[in-house]
Amino acid sequence: MAIANCDAIRQACDELRKAAELADTTVARSEAAIRANPEDEAAKAKAVKAYEDKIKQMNDVMSKCVPLIDTKFQETKKLIKEETDELDIIEEENTQYKTAKKALREELEAEKSKNEAAKQEELAIDKQLGDATKSAQVARKAAAQYETKGPFDYRPDQGSLYAKLTEDKVKLTSTFEKYKVLFAHRNTAPRPHGHGYDLQRLEKAEFDQLVEEAKNWNETEINNIQSDLEDLEATRGKLLQTGWPEEHAEVSDTLDKFQQVKKAAETWNQILAVEDKRRKDMQSSLETFMLDDAKLLQWCRQERTNMEGQSEPHHIQEFCASLIRNIGTMEENFAHLAQKGEALLPNKMVERALVEVNEVWLNLQINAYERQRHIMLEIHKKSKLENEVRAFSSFSTKLKRFLEETIKVLEIPTDHESILVVAPVLKHCRELLDEFKPHALLADHLSDFSLRMEHIRDNYNVLRRTVFSKLTFLSTDRRTVDEVSGQRREEYLNKVHEIKRWVQAHSEGENWDSVHSKVKRVQEIVDKAIESGNTGDDDEPAAAVEEDEY
Numbered sequence: 001m002a003i004a005n006c007d008a009i010r011q012a013c014d015e016l017r018k019a020a021e022l023a024d025t026t027v028a029r030s031e032a033a034i035r036a037n038p039e040d041e042a043a044k045a046k047a048v049k050a051y052e053d054k055i056k057q058m059n060d061v062m063s064k065c066v067p068l069i070d071t072k073f074q075e076t077k078k079l080i081k082e083e084t085d086e087l088d089i090i091e092e093e094n095t096q097y098k099t100a101k102k103a104l105r106e107e108l109e110a111e112k113s114k115n116e117a118a119k120q121e122e123l124a125i126d127k128q129l130g131d132a133t134k135s136a137q138v139a140r141k142a143a144a145q146y147e148t149k150g151p152f153d154y155r156p157d158q159g160s161l162y163a164k165l166t167e168d169k170v171k172l173t174s175t176f177e178k179y180k181v182l183f184a185h186r187n188t189a190p191r192p193h194g195h196g197y198d199l200q201r202l203e204k205a206e207f208d209q210l211v212e213e214a215k216n217w218n219e220t221e222i223n224n225i226q227s228d229l230e231d232l233e234a235t236r237g238k239l240l241q242t243g244w245p246e247e248h249a250e251v252s253d254t255l256d257k258f259q260q261v262k263k264a265a266e267t268w269n270q271i272l273a274v275e276d277k278r279r280k281d282m283q284s285s286l287e288t289f290m291l292d293d294a295k296l297l298q299w300c301r302q303e304r305t306n307m308e309g310q311s312e313p314h315h316i317q318e319f320c321a322s323l324i325r326n327i328g329t330m331e332e333n334f335a336h337l338a339q340k341g342e343a344l345l346p347n348k349m350v351e352r353a354l355v356e357v358n359e360v361w362l363n364l365q366i367n368a369y370e371r372q373r374h375i376m377l378e379i380h381k382k383s384k385l386e387n388e389v390r391a392f393s394s395f396s397t398k399l400k401r402f403l404e405e406t407i408k409v410l411e412i413p414t415d416h417e418s419i420l421v422v423a424p425v426l427k428h429c430r431e432l433l434d435e436f437k438p439h440a441l442l443a444d445h446l447s448d449f450s451l452r453m454e455h456i457r458d459n460y461n462v463l464r465r466t467v468f469s470k471l472t473f474l475s476t477d478r479r480t481v482d483e484v485s486g487q488r489r490e491e492y493l494n495k496v497h498e499i500k501r502w503v504q505a506h507s508e509g510e511n512w513d514s515v516h517s518k519v520k521r522v523q524e525i526v527d528k529a530i531e532s533g534n535t536g537d538d539d540e541p542a543a544a545v546e547e548d549e550y
Contacts, residue, residue: 023054086163093170100174107181161239162249168232169254175225176257183264187271199275207279214272217265229258282344289340293353296337300360307368313375320372323365334361362467377453396440403433 030047033040186197199207236249303323310316337357344350410426413419 019057019060020054023050023057026050027054083159086159089163090166090170093167096174097170100177158239158242158244161235161242162244165232165235165239165249165251168228168235169251172225172228172232172254173257176254176261179261180257180264183261183268187264187267199271200278204279207275211272211276214265214269218269222262222265225258229255285340286344286347286350289337289344289350290353292337292340293357296333296357297360300357300364304360304364304367307364307371313379316371316375320368323368327365330361334358359468366464366467396436396443400433400436400440403429403436407433 027047027050030043030050033043034047037043188197199210202210232251232254236251239249240246307316307319310319334357338354341350341354407426407429410422410429413422
């Protein structure tokens with residue numbers, strides 16, 4: 001089209017030139033006739049007519065050439081503007097890459113992930129920026145020839161295709177770099193000092209958002225990227241068909257980056273799937289734990305209600321006896337529940353449930369003990385047994401003295417007949433005297449029962465505060481006092497045996513035998529001195545002997 005317009009302009013210019021030459025010939029003839037006969041009106045009219053024809057022909061030719069020239073000028077100007085706009089777009093993309101590079105560095109510094117992978121990503125971005133710069137330079141060179149050589153050698157189809165190819169590559173590369181950095185960060189396993197991406201620390205809403213983002217990637221984003229890649233391949237094919245150099249239309253690096261991003265996305269999907277399964281298992285375990293916890297709480301509260309409904313002393317005693325029989329099984333149930341709960345920690349709901357069930361269980365035991373204690377004190381006070389025992393406390397002492405004197409009297413006879421007579425009585429008195437110690441101990445305990453209970457009241461209050469402390473509720477040590485004391489006793493015996501083995505190991509040898517023999521000789525000297533009746537005045541000979549021995 002451009003060549004046809006140029007030929008039309010050239011033809012119009014030739015017609016203008018020919019018309020001008022013909023008009024000039026006619027005008028020259030008319031002027032010569034006028035100079036030959038200035039009064040010839042016909043010659044003057046003919047000359048005027050020749051000028052008018054020349055002007056008309058020039059106007060006709062110009063009316064044809066000017067629109068064509070103007071049209072061509074506008075087309076050329078439009079093409080140059082399009083190329084300039086494409087260069088501006090490439091420059092803007094270049095600026096965006098620089099901005100993205102700066103943002104990426106700030107993000108990497110904020111995450112403290114200065115590792116080799118991040119450096120490689122930065123080098124990749126620098127390479128991409130270099131490729132974009134080279135592409136921009138190539139585009140400038142391609143556009144420069146249209147400005148210097150003129151519009152007749154311009155191939156606008158190549159320039160527009162190349163600009164589209166470059167723009168699509170830049171857009172896809174930017175997308176790939178964004179997802180590559182994102183997946184590289186999320187696929188990093190958590191480390192001891194807090195680096196890495198730990199999904200277990202995220203709240204449910206945050207994790208659900210990540211799952212939704214992954215779903216959007218798998219269903220929408222990856223399809224859009226594949227569609228863009230197909231468009232990129234189609235644009236490249238069209239550009240190569242115009243004769244564009246293949247080395248300036250390479251897209252293999254873009255395809256490689258897409259495969260890297262796709263592989264990283266698959267890894268991220270696997271990590272999300274594992275974490276999702278773990279959370280579902282945890283939720284199932286949590287529901288089971290809460291059901292078991294509710295059962296134990298209901299049992300403890302029901303037992304507490306049953307106990308409070310009892311008023312007779314023997315009913316309270318039967319309840320406490322039943323609780324003691326079942327306490328082993330309940331302790332096992334609580335230990336099993338605590339084991340389940342510890343596997344679910346850290347979890348505030350589980351922690352509150354463990355504290356609550358421990359508190360209710362300890363409350364049941366403490367209240368049962370206090371109820372039994374209160375009944376014992378009340379019965380003891382009403383029975384007035386303590387006053388009676390205290391009133392007859394001297395009787396036990398008198399009885400003991402009487403039995404001892406009776407035994408002495410009955411042991412006096414020496415003849416066989418008397419011994420046979422007193423033997424049954426003597427045997428009975430001795431049996432009573434043997435049974436007197438437990439009786440006396442029981443009488444002492446009964447006589448000062450209230451006093452002893454008053455003395456241990458402060459100790460019990462301290463124990464009660466300790467039992468109801470939060471630390472006790474959080475403790476999972478279910479060992480009894482006997483078990484703990486037995487363990488301490490075993491540790492003590494082990495240490496004693498260890499010391500004995502050490503002494504035995506170090507007591508063997510000449511040095512120990514030498515010291516031991518000297519100690520023996522000193523002992524013999526001392527024994528001889530004692531036997532001979534030596535006093536302090538005879539210490540010097542003994543000391544001399546001791547020096548000789550040593």
